Amino acid sequence: MSNIINYTRLTTSEKQSDRFLTCQVYEPLEIEQKELGNIYSHVEILNPWFPNSQIGQTIINTVIREYYRGTNTSLLVNFESAIKKANETLAQIAQSGETDWIGKLNSILILISDKDLHLSQTGTSQAYLYRATKINHITEGLSANDKPHPLKTFNNLISGTLQEDDRVIVANSAFYEIISASELKNIINSFPPAIAAMECAKILRKNRILNANAIFLQVTTKETLANLPPDQKIETIYLDQAGFSPLWTIRSIVSSHIIPGLKRTFGGLGRLLATGGKKLSPKIKRTWKVTGTWSKKALRRANNLGQKSLDKIEQNIKKQDTEIEYLDQNTIKQSQSAEDIKPDSKSYHDGSEPAGTRVNVGLHKIKNKTKKFFIRLGIHPKITSKWVLRVGLILIFISIITVISAVAVRLNSKKNQNISVNLQNLQSQFQDAKDAEVNDKSRAIQLFRSIISDSANLGRTKYADQAQNIAGNSRVEINKLTDTTELKAYSSAKIKGVTLATIGQEKNFATTSNSDIFTKIKSLNSFDNSGKLKIDPDLYGLIYLPENAEILAANKRSQGEILKSSNLNQSQTIKLPAASAVAEYLDNLYLLNNIKDQIYKITREGNAYGEPTNYLKSPTSVGSSVDLAIDGSVYTLERDGKIQRLSRGSVIETFTIELPFQDQIKSPQKIFTGIDSDSIFIVDAPDNLRIIEISKFGAFKKQYSLSGTNAKYNIYINPDTREIIAAGEDKALSFKI
Template identity: 20%
Template sequence: MRVLEFHFNPKLRPGLIFDSFCYEPGNVYERRMGNLYLTGALRNILPQNVNFLDKLAKVIQKEYYRSSIIKPEKALKESLKEANEFLEQIAKKGDVSWLGNLSFAALSLKNYQLNFTKIGDLKIFLLRGGKLVDIDKKLKFEEILPWPLKVFGNIVSGKLGQDDVILISTKEVTDFLKKSNLLPEITKLAPFNEEGLKQIFDKKKEDVLKISGICLALILSEEVKAGETAETPFRFPYQPVSSRTAKQVITPQTYPKEFNLREAFTPLINTFIKIRESLFARFKELIKKPRLRPPTEYLKEKREFPKLRVPKLSIPRLSIKFPLKRRALILILALILLLCVGFFIAQFKEEKELKEYQNTLQEIQEKFNQAETLLVLETPQTEEEANLLLRESWKEISPLSEIAPRLPKDFQNEVSSLKERISEILFELNKMETIEEPELFLDFNHRGFTPHRILSFEDEFYFFSPYSQNLFKIDSNNRSQLIEVARTFNFAFPVDEVILFFSKPDQLTILSAERLFSGTLEKPYEDFSLDSLSMFREHLYFLDKNSGEIIRYPYLGDLKWGSPEMWLVEKEKKAVGAKSLAIDGSVWVLNENDSLSLYHRGSLEKEISLEIFPEPEDFKKIFTSLTLPYLYLLEPAQGRIVILDKDGEIVKQFQSQKFDNLFDFSISEDGKTIYLSTGLKVYQIKL
């Protein structure tokens, strides 16, 4: 058993921490439980959570090895229960910032028997016989149960074989391996070892320095058991002996600067020039200047001219000895000549590459000029064409700007200047407004409550969370009130002057005149999951992203709802994997690929691909209503909210560095104010 740990640029992403923990048996009792491997990552950390992963790993490790009379599978389940209790205690203290930001994997291994579970976006692969298997797909992922808090759910067990490899990677590393097409190379690596893996990463070292995360490899190769000799026949199964390498922390310091003949020999050539100038100056000093001597005798009667004497020149003799043989001297001269030739070849190559980059920059400049010309015409069609040209220019100049720091300063400045101009115009065309200091509406830092959801209704505000009990209300007089209720809530909507709250899987809670009433919805079918809620004329519409169904509960009056109905036409395209829905008479669905689908009377009417800048990464929520003329899209990944008209055209975008952990938003009834929740802080944008 060998363990390889690669940590990529741990300090690259502010607010991100990650680590791997490999526990091997320390005594004969722990050997009965085998090895335990944990990998975790946490985004958007608060200062008090710097050691969050270490504490969680310690809780799991301590419980896993606590008893040696139970099976490893049972021990892992018990340790996960302990981890859930540990996380619940943290949540009860008001810290739920880690919810939705934590990714964690736990694996136990004994006698080739694997047990594992995970939460978040970590990936676990099995490499076997040149094939890659995504084994975490076997996990049946469950919703996090809010109270009592249950983060870790079921586990998967399986039997591994000799030379199998388990590969665990965080999302950014996984995306990099897929995008760079390195996964096939890693899969075919034989033998699978540290050196081979490093060579594969080295092929993309410039890209490697731009990612941050972990890649952990568990290699089940044949090892010699303790007490056996190398000649002992292999017996299967057996407890593999673990051989763990030191963590490979990859940072810019890992890769020294590439050797450059021009840079290497320029100082040497400059030294030769200085030596030559110094010798020439010394040679001039050694040459004595002529002096005219006065006449030895001066006769007044007879004028005589002094005798001129030719000055003696003292020229040093140059005595050069060559201790080396002529053949050795020729070899040295040949080496110097070769280095000089290499220097000039490298210089020529760099000049050629620079010329190519300059040509590319010139082409981008021409596109930019063409876009500027189109913008002068000031028509919707020319603006659209200019926007397309500028987005193409942005895609082309982005990789060039990454190479530019290795090129001459003038070229760097040209690239930087052009990229900035492209960005400015794209932001203007795409109606992006960057807010340096957004207006703070409410701060929950000292209120003992951390909300994840927000609802504004008339002049009142309601804050709640799927992970924490209770409600928090601010009335029209700006008075705050904590409403204690032993339940968590996922969604909320106003109905007939009261507030309706929904708790998964099927619970309704109605808040009326400070009193709470509860009810239950009829289940639409087995294994349903109501993932998004919207309301139209008091009818409830739910989205089940697993089945892609839109489920309608008709309103019967008197705060009662009837039996569920499948709203989509039977043979209509289902919204499988969709993330959110909103209703304005028609149903708008935010799809998994960040496109929009519009359904009317149960049928798909049209699909809209969003052509906006910056390009979408991961929209989370869509909202609209019958009284609002726009669509509102929330994207926490880029800290922005996007406003579109109902043809998919951009109306406005707002972005801020303060929107670094967006959970939810709400729109005032008049549509003039947006409220954005980042958990502990709520900001407002007045339109």
């Protein structure tokens, strides 16, 4: 059986105010990379999230990119080269003037390929190996006490071999301050990673620790992993999202209430039986002896019945039935009649009575004498054992329901109380934000955004409408303070499972998770699924090719499906390099692959596309880019919100966008521009979705919010016509700037 790593990340869904903190897992999708193993990264920088998020993510991206592009046959050599490249990148960052992170970086980078583990560490983050009953402190003594130097940030590398069922945990110091390595032993060895992470999360929440971060790893087999239930294969546990889980609530009720109650009940019953047994033991022993004697006599009589006549048998049966009726009227209602016994020549011995009759008579005598004995003792039940069992089960069931109901009522009451407090906090926070508008507009914006984020926690509660009103008022205030215009959709169409949408010359197009493609004439409100063609639903890009009025659907399987916008029933498939974003310029395709740090260009040659060529020239890097747009120049949007402008494969300009009140782009998603547009549009989706319009030199112009959308919507913008289409939540919304 082949080995596989079962892992769970314990992290937070929200950014930490005082530090950059993340743990990530990179599992390659390409077959040739899968053989090289997975990379597990844990990075903590003890400085505010921005701009340290750029540094932390750069470390991770650099190691991943350099390792998988390595050409050496030794995985260790390739990993060592990737670590060295990360150090060089950090040195370049320090030379540019960003030095606040030096001495405040805690990180562990792990490569696991089959059973081989390679690890590099810096700072105070630690890793432990749990093998059977032993604990091995993997990173003990690795941290150097020398003065920090960027080129020597990751200056150690250790390797080892894992065994099946080995457990490894990587975590920061905040985690180990609450849960020590020895305390982890029982949790780690008793549960799979997902359950172990949940148990640790409960301990950390109880201690109000939200700045902990960990990765739980277990070496297992594909067969074992496949047999685990879904709730034990969760890849991410969020420390700041405790939630309310019915399964875990029932588990808690059973473990804390029902099981102890049953133990007390059966413990008392056991003691009662033990005491009664001591008193009844002599009587039972004597009774057993007497019963044995009676049984032997009855069986001997049964064996001698063959010498008696049929009339004698009938008399014995009648007499026996009379005794049975006297002893237990509720059990036997009628005496057996002699006429019921018919001679059977096949079952006679020596031509006398049937053998079955002899045995029945003997057993009846044993049963009668045994019952007489129990009646004399006074312990023969007045009712049948079936009724005793039924009554007992009903009582146990009622007890369990009572306990569960009581605990559920208590939990629900406490939950409602907490929800009410949360609503009051939102109301108080809104008033604080309004007061801050006078003297500290930046703080007011921050408070309003926090309200919008926190109000989502009250969804599906009886206070949901009130929370939504407070969030809506907060958005209005933010729009006023940040010069944001809220756009209303002029068209809303329902499309079940919609994933992506794009804008053509006369029509809009949308794809769904069911492999369908829809089209809509712009002047109409509804989409039509007239195309019978099915396309791959796992797409990362859907763009319009204006030169030939075609649609390109780029999927994650390195393929592109090209459809005529006038006839969605015909398509051709082209091979594409692996990428995460695609753009077009004069029908030529440009594809971004930030892992391989490259932009590929594919030129249109008649009705066909040629082979991809590398667009970038060294030392240009797009390792931290998330999207690209083209108007003749190529613009790349970086994770930190900066924009690179490239020409002929080289960077000619990099600019940072200055937003009102020192606001920052927090979660950049997409970038759009065009030949006939003098603007660049950026989609930013931190807590709620917004569109930022800037000049092509980086000067801020305006920003927009889209009514009825949220950060989960996929956005496409036609910068030349200033049209927007938003796809999400089974809807496609159209806007006009």
